[in-house]
Amino acid sequence: MNSPFSKRNRWRQPSVLPGFGLTFGFSLGWLTLIVLIPLATIFLKSAGMGWSDFIKVGFSERAVAAYRLSFGTAAAAGLVNAIFGLLVAWVLARYSFPGKKVVNALVDLPFALPTAVAGIALTALYAPNGWIGQYLDPLGINVAFTRIGIIIALVFIGLPFVVRSVEPVLADLGKDVEEAAATLGATRHQTFTRVIFPAIGPALLTGFALAFARGVGEYGSVIFISGNMPGKTEIAPLLIVTQLEQYAYDGATAIATVMMIASFAILLGINLIQAWSRGRAGA
Amino acid sequence: MITVQNISKRFGDYPALHNINLTIEPGEFIALLGPSGSGKTTLMRIIAGLEFQDSGHVLFDGEDVSTRKVAERGVGFVFQHYALFKHMTVAENVAFGLSVRKRKDRPSKVDIKARAEELLGLVQLGGLGNRYPAQLSGGQRQRVALARALAVEPQLLLLDEPFGALDAKVRKDLRRWLRGLHEQMGLTSIFVTHDQEEALELADRIVVMDHGVIEQVGTAEQVYMEPASPFVSDFVGEINRVDVTVTNGLIRLHDRQLDIPANGHADGPAQLHFRPHDVELAGAGAGAGAGGLPIIVSNLFRKGGKWRVEGHCGALDRVIEIDLDAADTPPHVGVQLVVRPTKSRIFHTSGR
């Protein structure tokens, strides 16, 4: 690494504070060692595979079915979360009611509860003899071991992403803006659809994208409730594990590569949304 | 005509307004002037319908609008921090009020657009319709907020601290321009301010408020020259306050008898108010300054066309400010002067 202290090096502005070399050097080194090099291996391994082999294992019938399932259920769960997450964020940002602090803390439960615990708990609830499943079973509704079960697990995992994206924006949206709409003759409904909703739109979209991205990669909470039938309820992360257990490293790597590219695309999308909304609304 | 009758309002235990009565004639430009917490903003928000009074009535042209929603009152409201819709362009902001009307009352899209353009021209922002509020300066945002409020053709324009968030130069220009606009459009306008200079310069009549009550309503001249209460006297314009006692119709400062008529003021402790420019200097000779206030000049600077002299008054242990003609030779620091107010008011101090 070039010495950051070199005078000719203008990539860093001078500062009176000491420790740049140490902290920057250490953090970049650690980042490279723990994150960048390991992540790079997956792309190198894919590249070493050859294009046709990559397509063959990365887009096999079983793999495509798994992608479709993972992305489809993550999108469905993201949508459910966009709606209910907005509702929860609205209620938390706007109203006061007894127990609000507890409810506010509870929203972060999916961040704190290990996914495996969530997985077995949801399965226990929705299994045909479970607390909720026993009432759904006679109606012919199967949740556990179907796509609906996967969606429920992903709704659990993704909810806080939407709530925590939208809530601060809603809270920041000045009361005076809504009053302004009212003085100009807007009904409450018009104020919501034309003033509030467009203002929180980017945050809602960001929350949806975060929940979606998390849902696509989610493993622990899903595998217990999904039933894991190849081609039907086998999510992509599970397929990677299955391939690994069969020592099919190429298959696992190819599927992982496809998923990682998809994740990075989503990440890029999120950044674009945020840059766009910042540029429009001012810093 | 706007009539406010016996309005009272509490926020929890805090009385924001107490029995307010006020009548505003069509075409008037009214300032609600007072320190923060005086209730001026609350009063304006009640007139607008953004807040509801606990008791009393608001009448527009004799009709009680107390139960009418804000949207139905036909008021234009300009918010202190503008409250522009950030995600809409300037033109969309201005057009908002027209575009949310019920279909049968709503002008066509083309008409709305033309109207928005026209208003932007009126507030001297023609051609900026496609910008977003974030891309405008503070003064420009203020004018967008004004154009947006005017778009719904309000019979009453309400402005909350309209110049509060602007820097001094822009503020002065915008003030003059707003006054012109008010006259040009024949509006009735009320604005809230804590800046007495702004109120004196702009308003036809000033409503001075403090602690939820109206202290005085009057023209700038009346409020300045004939303050109805010590609060008004103190709050509007600069003032010197001197604690005195009235005994047998004579004003005394400690042992010293001042050469100022008590105008039949009742005996007891009182406060003498006089403005820095309402003074003359007594002669320097012995005994000439017997009826005045002796001060030692402590500081001196030019203020506009006058000399501002700050002098310490030993008998009061406080600083008295006076203005002297700039043409005169200024006194030196440390010199003793004897100041005699030419115009003053006396207020009883027991009440407050």
Place this chain on the structure above:
Amino acid sequence: MSQRAIVSESRFARGLLIGSALAFLGFFLLLPLVAVFSEALKQGVGTFWDAVKEPDALASIRLTLLIAAISVPLNIVFGLAASWAITKYSFRGKSLFITLIDLPFSVSPVVSGLIFVLLFGAHGWLGPWLNAHDVKIIFAVPGIILATVFITFPFVARELIPLMMEQGKDDEEAAVSLGANGWQTFWHVTLPNIRWGLLYGVLLCNARAMGEFGAVSVVSGHIRGLTNTMPLHVEILYNEYDFVGAFAVASLLAVLALVTLVAKSVLEWRFDYHHGGAGH
């Protein structure tokens, strides 16, 4: 004095909205939590304790604590160094650096495990060399630690960066101008300013480190008593239809989650420390 009379909903609408939000949260968040404890205690406290005291369960608890005790401090050191470098200086490529730190959040846990298998596994790039020198990483504790550090990599840094960005560097520059050296400046000026944010990040980092399942599952090898962390032990017991045992261990993890939530809330209320980001 939040008089929202004008810009709020009717009492009825408000009640309806609050009611449906609470119903949704109750159904989707609270009920699963209740289920964990209820299932764990289904056959009484005695059975619950027996399940927890079982040697393999105890081994998994010890391993989980060990993993957290190693990976959390590593992330604290990294988080402090990275956020100092990022927030106290201006240099080119800063936003790329921040994006790279966030990278592990956007990688599926399973993929996070896979990359270490590809590197250190028996068939991995360094596998033969490691084998020759008798170093075991995959299917052993070092692999679990590596995967955990990777997964929790951004937690502390992303909590500190916005906080320190907001605080600027005036305080530090003042300290340096008064003659403090870098270490004194950090210890006496910076650290007191960021301690609650740091604690917040550590809480979340710890919760994730103890609870991680996917990544650890791939690298652990599931050897009972040796490489089974608590979440993995839950899975094994569950798959063996030992539901009480599975839920007993799971309930310990649920308690950890609750403690995390309470501590986090206390930080938010008591110290008015507001969580900036959109979470993880």
